[in-house]
Amino acid sequence: MHRTQAKAVMHIEASASEIWPYLATPAGMNAYLTDEVIVAGSTIQEGDQVRIIIGDMINDAVCLACEPPRRFCLRDRFRAMLADGSYLEYELTTTFLLEEEQWMTKVTAVAESYEEDNVWMQWLRECGELGWRQSLFNLKHVVELGLDLRYDIFGYPRLGVCNCTASMEQVAEQGYNPDTVGGNVLLEVFPDSPAARAGLCKGDLVLALSGEPVPTYHDFVKALAMSFRKHQAVPITYARDGRIYHTAVTLSSDPLLTGLVQPTEERIAAILNRKADHGQSDS
Template sequence: MMKNASESFHIETYFEAPIDKVWYSIATAEGMNTYLTYKAELRGKNEQPKPGDHFLLNYGDIENDQYILQFDKNDTFRVKDTYESISPDGSVQTFQVQTSTMLIKERDNLTKLTLMVEGFESDTYGQWFRECMRLGWTRSLLNLKSVLELGMDLRTPLFSYPRLGVLNCTVNEEQKLEHNYADTGNYLLEVFPNSPASKAGLEKGDIIIALNNKETANYDEFVRVISSFNIEKDAINIKYLRNGSSHYTQAYLSLEGNFTGLVDTDEDTFDDIRQKRENLAKQRSSSGSLWKKDKGGKR
């Protein structure tokens, strides 16, 4: 599918830190490891990054190959991102964006960073990827601000929250028309087998309206609400829409690495993680049928 340049987002952040420190954090492998990635490394023929080189970034069950397009120190860092993500069944999905650009400028004893990410696919999975990336970058830049200004790495509290085991996005106009729905909520693109959502009876195509009576009008609100649940012991109440009717169910959220993506990359490589999940999927369903995607579905 063709990319649509209008499918993009940008974030502006100000840091009480010298421009050299901000540049080091965003444009070197060592700096990325302080706030963003589990492991980052430069791959290329040059000791210093240059256009044509690659950064390989690992986020647990996600890897990102960054192809460097522009590298102007203390000014512009532009890359093309290719993400590979391991699903709970061990399959690997690939997502791309045309460009991710970071511009930094000194302003009144502050350093301003502008992040622009452009070129997401215009289908529903592209929408999910864009919403997921925008919120992920918002939290990561908040963490960078904390690292640079307070010396505190907040990755664990920012990203270690229980999961429902779904892929979801803000319900869009096409989905509203399909489901005869005029309100807000989160559309379920995928419900992973053996996940809390699956065990609670949720299905692909359902629209989650509220969690524990807290409205989840869009993707950001969904993550904000679910991030407030920091234990697995108590079931949460879920209000959702299916075939035009409201329903209620309960789910016990999970901190299992298959759903959080938080795995120990010091023990397992990216391929090790994929193989373990594939084997687990086969054990849970000897026929494998529970893990097959719908023929008409997109990944």
């Protein structure tokens, strides 16, 4: 076992006391990140059990530390359905640190877990790192400008895949020099998704989207978001069994793929049932 860590940092033009409620109260969390937070009181205290709902994702957490306005820590428990209908269960410890620096506050979010070294934990780390970077970016806009941009930030259309940055070994298996070429390996391709309809398969190495190289997970997500603005099918270059292929994908904003659903138990149950019926997962 070893530690897997995802970290994001954002500087916000506000005091730590002004930012604190957004991180440690249900109302504040709902203002920039969550759809619903269920807890006994109007604030979250050490030892409290908290249910956090973001779209169709449910996190049953416990508050490990609440030290206003400097440190807030949760132990998160997730259960994610994969494309083959199996489940990936995992726990994280998410810690928020606030440090005042003159007229700004440095906000750091760190998500840690102890897990075996495998591609799924890499996927979780990369998703978490970019996700918290995006969430803190939205928090900055909410605090400084009163603008909640979460649906603009997270609502970009999807391919319908689970992917992560390819290892040097995975790049070499496709016949490339990992010192000069990189890409994203597809861990899952959802049945009847845009990616599946375009011929992409589990194990493919995606090298470029819209002509832009995607050597990292971050590059992959950025290229998807930028491609949507062009309002046309997205050209994809990928490798399979040492050969290069080209295809084009029409992205989808289906809630099944974006996870942006109304936060009701009935709606969440319907989405999960639909995933089970189709053997699909949310990436």
